[in-house]
Amino acid sequence: MIWTIATWAVIAWGVLATLYMVGVALLSFPGRTVDDVVDFLRPVDLAQAELLLDPGADYELKLKLDAETLREVQRKRVHVYLELVRRMAHNARVLVEFGNREAVRRTGREAGVIAVLQREAVKVRLYSLLTILKLRVLLAVRPRQTPSLVKFRIAAEVDGISSYKGLREASTTAFAEFKRPVDKLILSF
Amino acid sequence: LKLTEYIPLALLSVLFCVLVARRSARAFPWFMAYVSFAVCADLARFVVRDRYEVYFFVYWITEGVYTFLGIAVMYEVFRRTFGNLGRFGWPRWIFLVMIVVSAVLTVGRGEGLPSGLPDRTIALIILGEIGVRFLQVLMFASLVTLVPLIGLQWKQYAFGIAMGFGVYSTIALLSTTRFSVLGEDYHLSWKWALIISYSCAVLIWLWFFGAAEKPDTPGSATPVLSLAELNIYRRLMRRINR
Numbered sequence: 001m002i003w004t005i006a007t008w009a010v011i012a013w014g015v016l017a018t019l020y021m022v023g024v025a026l027l028s029f030p031g032r033t034v035d036d037v038v039d040f041l042r043p044v045d046l047a048q049a050e051l052l053l054d055p056g057a058d059y060e061l062k063l064k065l066d067a068e069t070l071r072e073v074q075r076k077r078v079h080v081y082l083e084l085v086r087r088m089a090h091n092a093r094v095l096v097e098f099g100n101r102e103a104v105r106r107t108g109r110e111a112g113v114i115a116v117l118q119r120e121a122v123k124v125r126l127y128s129l130l131t132i133l134k135l136r137v138l139l140a141v142r143p144r145q146t147p148s149l150v151k152f153r154i155a156a157e158v159d160g161i162s163s164y165k166g167l168r169e170a171s172t173t174a175f176a177e178f179k180r181p182v183d184k185l186i187l188s189f
Numbered sequence: 190l191k192l193t194e195y196i197p198l199a200l201l202s203v204l205f206c207v208l209v210a211r212r213s214a215r216a217f218p219w220f221m222a223y224v225s226f227a228v229c230a231d232l233a234r235f236v237v238r239d240r241y242e243v244y245f246f247v248y249w250i251t252e253g254v255y256t257f258l259g260i261a262v263m264y265e266v267f268r269r270t271f272g273n274l275g276r277f278g279w280p281r282w283i284f285l286v287m288i289v290v291s292a293v294l295t296v297g298r299g300e301g302l303p304s305g306l307p308d309r310t311i312a313l314i315i316l317g318e319i320g321v322r323f324l325q326v327l328m329f330a331s332l333v334t335l336v337p338l339i340g341l342q343w344k345q346y347a348f349g350i351a352m353g354f355g356v357y358s359t360i361a362l363l364s365t366t367r368f369s370v371l372g373e374d375y376h377l378s379w380k381w382a383l384i385i386s387y388s389c390a391v392l393i394w395l396w397f398f399g400a401a402e403k404p405d406t407p408g409s410a411t412p413v414l415s416l417a418e419l420n421i422y423r424r425l426m427r428r429i430n431r
Contacts, residue, residue, distance in 0.1 A: 002297070003294065003297035003298050004298075006294055006297065007294060007298055007362070007366060008366075010294065010323060010326055010327065010330075010362070011326070011359060011362050011363050011366065013326065013327075013330040014326040014329065014330050014355060014356075014358065014359030014362070015359055015363070016330075017329055017330040017333035017334070017355065017359075018355070018356050018359060020333055020336070020337075021333055021336075021343070021352060024336065024343065092340075093340055096339070096340030097340055099340075100340060100342040103342075104342075121340070122339050122340070125338070125339055125340065126339065129338060
């Protein structure tokens with residue numbers, strides 16, 4: 001019985017992977033160039049994210065609010081942070097796609113800039129996906145708890161805020177290297 | 190109609206020419222060996238198709254070699270995709286884990302083998318084939334999982350090889366599992382499912398190798414996953430282990 005289930009699980013994984021690749025081949029964005037980045041980025045308010053992760057603000061809420069209100073506020077804060085992290089994951093994905101395309105076309109200095117961009121984007125992607133997973137599980141498993149966001153600043157030894165700042169710097173450098181205006185990038189990123 | 194069984198041979202011959210033109214033997218020696226052997230094996234089967242006894246031996250010997258080459262090609266894909274393995278210990282384990290999982294599943298499913306097989310060697314070859322199918326699906330599915338997770342670049346030869354084998358092996362495992370349940374009634378569909386899926390696999394390889402792979406830049410000497418990325422995953426693995 002267990003072997004049958006395991007076999008079908010492997011087959012199902014293979015079928016899903018095949019279907020996913022068909023979808024990617026047909027529907028994915030065709031070659032993301034430097035001009036196809038800015039319009040696809042979603043704004044991330046890092047100051048707001050820092051505030052949500054701030055232990056001081058968390059402590060203040062615990063002092064001022066009663067248990068019921070605190071639970072409601074904390075859950076709202078979790079949902080706001082989830083939205084921010086989702087945007088971070090999306091932006092990292094866009095920049096990874098851009099990096100993947102350019103990494104094999106560029107040489108010398110440009111290749112170095114793209115390598116840094118890819119590295120930073122992968123870090124952000126890793127952090128944000130793990131954080132989304134952890135928060136989703138937490139919300140599902142303990143719906144009545146009041147989760148504090150402080151411990152979600154770091155995931156897989158990646159500091160979410162610092163790595164996103166690093167990604168911003170790397171993408172700004174890449175845009176400057178490719179001689180594209182960085183002001184629109186900063187505004188939408 | 191019988192000749193349609195040899196469509197994969199025609200496609201493989203075209204693929205062989207493409208691989209020679211692309212000088213792929215340097216980058217993918219085992220895959221090149223696999224394709225060369227597949228052309229020779231199919232030709233040999235075609236030549237002796239009317240002589241039952243000779244065909245029997247040619248068929249099973251070539252199937253045994255296919256099993257060995259299948260594992261070698263998967264290792265080649267793994268090394269190519271996961272980059273410089275010499276510097277870290279843990280990435281080596283991924284392939285080993287896949288081999289172990291495939292072997293365990295094969296042995297677990299081995300009870301389903303027909304008991305009336307005349308030769309133990311043939312039984313072992315069939316088990317080896319099923320094991321390689323599992324390995325190929327696991328490798329393909331693992332690589333595909335990395336595409337949405339970390340944006341793994343999929344337009345590369347190594348990924349194409351894994352995809353061709355993965356699609357074929359998924360359908361092969363699916364139809365073989367059905368065959369083991371339904372028996373002889375399903376034999377014809379099983380046979381055609383294998384021919385069609387293998388033709389699809391060769392078409393996938395042709396599609397990937399039809400386009401020139403971009404030359405490596407100095408910055409991307411370690412392919413696909415950079416050292417920094419590997420470091421991140423290593424730290425992640427350590428945290429999970431703790």
